[in-house]
Amino acid sequence: MSILPASELAAEAHVRVLIIGAGACGLVAGLAARGLGAEVMLLERDALPRGSTALSSGLIPAAGTRVQARQGIADSAAALAADILRKNHGRSDPDVTRAVAAASGGTIDWLMERHGLDLSVVEGFLYPGHATARMHGTPRRDGAELMDQLMAAGAAAGLDIVTQALATTLYADEAGRVAGVGLARPDGSRDAIGCDALVLACNGYGGAGDLLRAHIPQMAGALYSGHAGNQGDALRWGTALGAEARDLGAYQGHGSVAQPHGILVTWAVIMEGGIQVNLAGRRFSNEAAGYSEQAMPVLAQPGRVAFSIFGARQHAVAMQFEDFRQAEALGAIRRAESAAGLAALLGIDAAGLAATLDLYRRQPDGFGRDFSEAPDLGTPLYGVRVTGSLFHTQGGLSVDVSGRVRRADGTALPNLFAAGGAARGLSGPEVGGYLSGNGLLSAVVLGRIAGEAAARGSQG
Template identity: 55%
Template sequence: MSVGAAGVAAPDSMARVVVEPGFEAPVQTDVLIVGAGACGLTAGLLLADLGVDAVVLERDAQPSGSTSLSSGFIPAAGTRAQQALGVQDSAERFAEDIQGKAHGTAAPALVAAYTQAIAPALDHLESRHGLQWEVLTGFLYPGHSRHRMHTLAARTGVALEQALEAAVEAAAVPILCEARATELVVDAARRVLGVRARRPDGSVEAIGCRALLLACNGYGGAPALVRRYIPEMAEATFGGHTGNDGTALHWGEALGAHLADMQAYQGHGSWAVPHGVLMTWALMVEGGVQINREGRRFHDESQGYSEAALHVVAQPGGIAWNVFDTPVHTLAQGFPDFVEAERAGAVRRADSLEALAALIACDPGTLGETLSAWTPGEPDAFGRRLPRRLDAPFYAVKVTGALFHTQGGLDIDARTRVLDSQGQPLPNLWAAGGAARGVSGNHVSGYLSGNGLLSAVAGGYIAAHDMAAFLRTSTTT
């Protein structure tokens, strides 16, 4: 799509690109970052460390986004925290796991770039900015061959977002909240000149920049785009952040950027209803099962929570129950999000098979056959090897399948530069995290646990280094 003098506005969106060679802004910065999630804040921190002035725009009153809604777990291979535990891992092995889950369809250059950058990124955030990482060793998420999930002590996405925000504030990087970027201003050569952002009172603020990073996430909150690219989730619950409105896509398309992997997304087959919170998939990994309203299992729960979303929404009423027993319940007490959900009433206890059947509203005989249908350690009808049969008391959580965030977006190279339809980088535009294509290939089943935060943190780290190098050699004033 070409950009005309009057600009290009996307249907059902405030995003707009305008050609304005004489653009002047009262505020000027070297780098402007749109979005204050893990990607934008990581980039802001690294730019400050590299001596580059940056400003972060955030549409909400308080930075949160998809990061706060996540588990806060970041997969990385070769960090100091991982090495201290004696875990033998490498970027190459991590890359193999990513491609294994994506059936070889993830962008090779990005997989290599992210798996190589994420350990230095986490180590830097720890040594320079005080984020103390722990490695989860109690279980392996589906598709990971090593213990590589890194988390802060609080083990929540909110804690991760808050820690990054505190570090950004300590580094004196400005975060302009309640500033919704609506207009991208460029010259005739598609060089970004700045952005106009709308304030809650309707006023508009103009900010000029020499380089722009789009870290404003994907399009899961834009129904028209979901229907266009992932129609199978058009009627599913959206469990992500409303800021996923497709702004980056609209701007990119108007500039002639190429889009990639648009059918990829992270689903989640464990969205607790009616409470509206994610239920940790560790329940399934450690021996839990999903039961539909008929009292039957319907898939191999060990394959991953993303593709489980499709299996769950295909059940009667789009509803299933996560069923587990005391050993799994005890493990789950180590997850603050689970404890909070249990306090809210999302976790129900049933002291007998009959009580569990009454809770699910299914036939006790059918449920009994389901829970006795596998031999521990042997492949069941779905090919899963469950470690044991479940014993009373049982615990159950009513769930549906949800769309959490998209994994397709602006095509980027290994330096996170946005590419046009000819594969050439746009003059001074970068994208990472949910705004860009990820490393999940082109289908929901390609999502390896943690791919979202991997792309966000590694992408922000890479983008900051590349933008700093660009500014050192650029003659743009």
């Protein structure tokens, strides 16, 4: 990944808005820029655009949407912003946080009504930290399905997506104005595309061992569940151009990835009253604090594994998620009529599990979790062996409320935009600041904002 002088650019073509990366962020930014009449091109390294988005559950938080209203859910942008800022202790950029929350409802309405996405609000349980039901997902609650729908919308809108095009080089002048991008093809051939504005939508550095070791060393050896192609290119280019990078130690972790299957087991099983125990059958944390921060306590257990234990009610809620259904089909989810039977299936200490199930609902529970509203797990019991995983990095290039990349002095680079995992996220500097859905909220909503701003900003 390099920066070369703008004078060396020999471009095959020129577009008004060039976008690197065709995950959710790039596709939504492209739809937004196209909607303003801009000529748009996306460069995507893979043969088929999938990104981390296709690996995700595809759930996008948004407030005040028409689909929420149809489902009888009252919500507001102010409430969403308050939940984000409460979770990160006020340590994300407050202006960007409020701008994204304010644009979230309209963005979901636009994606559904203008671009034909089929989204509804997940009901039946609340994600940790959210005051109300506001996670919008496709029918299967699946990121691959979200990508299919965004790709169909892109095709209908005439988006030009160039695949097998690894962006390698930015051509920029001394003021930091990007004149174009050089790309490499799998056969070794090279091209360059000129642009008036560039949107970095190539996610963070979850796949980049050197950047993980430097900024998130505690997760450098953990399972990475995101897209391997996210190599920190946006961070490397942006900082080389003088941009500020913030919150580089922040990330979305997850404490519930089926092991060894590698499939996400929805946190609904925990939020609805399930628990996590270790090989000794003992609880070790307040599981309800959040799935992101639970990655580390799980990794700290013997064998770097834990066991999520839940009942029939939690199982029924979880069955609305495609990845949970897959985990069950692959045999990751075990079921037994007694605690002793489940312990035997999972290979954990039977006496420890029996004691835990006997005691855990007594207050205080020792870890600060309130079980007063939770019903008994009952029988049958379900269990799954899980490990802690890195899902995506949350630090990135500092941006303003339009998605313009900023320098440390607050001034904006002339024509560079970033959103999604490429930009500083909404979680502040720590893993515990991640509120469910902050990833796609930034990809989809800030992606739309940045795409529109890039189209407008490059007009004159």
